[in-house]
Amino acid sequence: MVNPFDLRTILLPKHAQHVVLIHFPIALFITGVGFDHLSRGKRASQLAGAAYLNLSAAAVTLLPAVVTGVLAWQFALEEKRLKGLLLLHLIAAFSAALLVIASWWVHWRTRNAEPALPRNRVAIELIGVAIIALTAQLGGVNL
Secondary structure, eight states, rough: OOOOOOOOHHHSSSHHHHHHTHHHHHHHHHHHHHHHHHHHHHHHHHHHHHHHHHHHHHHHHHHHHHHHHHHHHHSSSSTTOOTTTHHHHHHHHHHHHHHHHHHHHHHHHHHTTTOOOOOHHHHHHHHHHHHHHHHHHHHHHHH
């Protein structure tokens, strides 16, 4: 039986950090996408600034979420080969991470050089939200 007063057990469970940390990039990205769509692509609006900040924070918090996901695989599953839904979760997670970074990069590039936000960013952002939802569903099934 696990000792409920053992700090190591409480603070360092095998995969709980990923479950907690993953919510930050998801929420920040979806909020950033919402602000971007409300700004209607006007780079000078306050909503566009809020979108950029949320997308930047999502890109930054993505790294610990991905690292803890890989560590959860290594520790909780004892480095077993992934198959089935967990493999799909991993593939979707890396695809979502690339789309989050691509969305941030489009805004960063526009903020520093381009006169207006490109229209293709809407497709990148909406596909990113859809892939994040798929990844979350696949990961939630495996808990």
